[in-house]
Amino acid sequence: MDNQQELDIISSIRGEVMANRELTGENLFLAWGYPTVFFLIVEFVALQVWNEDWCGWIWAGIPLIGIPLMLYFVNEDYERTHHRTLDQNVIMMMWVFIGFACCVGGFAMGMANVYRQCLFPLIGLMCGMGCFMTGIILHFRPKTVCGIIASALSAVPLFLQGDLWHWQLLVTAVIVIIALIIPGHLFRRYVRKSYIKQ
Amino acid sequence: MSTFKFPVINPLLHSELRLKIMVALASLESADFTYLCEITDCTRGNLSVQIATLKEADYITVSKTGVGPLSHTVCHITQKGRSALQVYEDGLRQMFDERVPSREAEESKKSVN
Numbered sequence: 001m002d003n004q005q006e007l008d009i010i011s012s013i014r015g016e017v018m019a020n021r022e023l024t025g026e027n028l029f030l031a032w033g034y035p036t037v038f039f040l041i042v043e044f045v046a047l048q049v050w051n052e053d054w055c056g057w058i059w060a061g062i063p064l065i066g067i068p069l070m071l072y073f074v075n076e077d078y079e080r081t082h083h084r085t086l087d088q089n090v091i092m093m094m095w096v097f098i099g100f101a102c103c104v105g106g107f108a109m110g111m112a113n114v115y116r117q118c119l120f121p122l123i124g125l126m127c128g129m130g131c132f133m134t135g136i137i138l139h140f141r142p143k144t145v146c147g148i149i150a151s152a153l154s155a156v157p158l159f160l161q162g163d164l165w166h167w168q169l170l171v172t173a174v175i176v177i178i179a180l181i182i183p184g185h186l187f188r189r190y191v192r193k194s195y196i197k198q
Numbered sequence: 199m200s201t202f203k204f205p206v207i208n209p210l211l212h213s214e215l216r217l218k219i220m221v222a223l224a225s226l227e228s229a230d231f232t233y234l235c236e237i238t239d240c241t242r243g244n245l246s247v248q249i250a251t252l253k254e255a256d257y258i259t260v261s262k263t264g265v266g267p268l269s270h271t272v273c274h275i276t277q278k279g280r281s282a283l284q285v286y287e288d289g290l291r292q293m294f295d296e297r298v299p300s301r302e303a304e305e306s307k308k309s310v311n
Contacts (some may be wrong), residue, residue: 003290009214010221010287013276016237082233089227 021085023138024077026157026191028095029131029184031069036062036127036176039089056115063103070095091134098130117161125153127179135183140190143183150179209210210255215240220283223258223275231271249273260279295297 043058075090078084102123109115109122132147134140153175157168216242218238223229229237235245249271252258257279263270275283 003293006212006287006290007287007294009217010290013218013221013237014225017222020237078230082236084227086227133230 007031022081023072023191023194024081024088025091026078026184026188027073028070028179029187031073032062032066032095032099033184035065035069037173037181039065040169040173040176043175044166045087045103047166047169055103057110059119060103061097066099082139087137091137094133095130098126102126116165116168117158120157120172121154124157124172124175124179127176128152128154131179131183138187140187142186146178146183150175153178207289208282208286210251210257211283213248215244216252217286219245219248219252219273220257220275220279222278223273224283228272228274230273252279254264263295 037062042061045057046055046058105122106115106119109119128147128149128151130147131143131150135143135145135147153171156171156175160168160171184198211220211306213265215238218236222234222237231242231245231249234249235242238245249258249260253260256276257276259276263272
């Protein structure tokens with residue numbers, strides 16, 4: 001092998017890897033979006049019916065459902081494509097960080113008794129930012145736009161304080177629908193279409 | 199006379215299959231055995247020997263899950279492997295750039311003669 005051949009091998013393998021990269025993660029937004037909306041609505045209803053302190057912790061069920069679902073879909077993606085790209089890893093790590101930040105922030109705010117003021121704007125903002133950055137990394141415009149809208153709406157719960165604080169849950173559910181469920185379905189359709197083309 | 203010094207070629211990467219494995223892994227975060235088999239177009243036995251060689255040199259890490267037919271081997275490139283590949287590629291380019299002007303000079307000499 002002379003050095004010209006070696007340079008050719010390097011560029012051809014690089015080109016082949018880039019050409020064979022498959023879009024994945026089409027179910028991850030939905031895996032987090034639906035449990036989040038479900039638990040937020042359950043918490044809202046529970047607070048309307050019982051209005052007790054324990055109802056305020058129902059949101060903690062989100063990671064209990066979201067994490068196993070996420071791990072299942074990540075494994076499924078790997079079994080299908082047999083590789084993971086740097087972009088996919090960055091996006092996954094970013095969402096894991098966002099999930100941890102929301103959970104740790106939620107517990108800390110619960111302990112500090114500022115849960116009613118700050119938690120839901122934080123969750124909304126985190127989801128919006130994550131969606132925006134995912135859209136930028138994947139060059140998928142609907143996610144970028146939905147992320148901007150969700151981030152802007154995350155300020156709304158700040159104005160629902162005092163007796164109105166229960167309504168923060170429903171506003172956050174709407175933000176999650178905009179940040180995760182709508183772009184999740186759009187991305188899923190886009191990925192399915194790209195399979196059909198291949 | 200030219201004062202060009204040929205860079206030392208890393209013998210570990212001076213093999214077509216090992217070079218292919220390293221380039222594929224450097225372009226990705228991780229890849230499993232099946233993917234590497236497809237992209238390098240080689241047999242499973244040959245690939246496993248080359249992976250073991252690269253692992254021994256700490257150029258890649260290999261993680262295995264499961265047992266028997268359900269086992270799953272995933273390879274990642276290490277920082278050492280990434281920098282070795284970079285040095286190797288730079289060396290090749292350097293040699294190539296040196297060779298091209300000297301070839302051109304030889305050809306122009308021939309045409310003058």
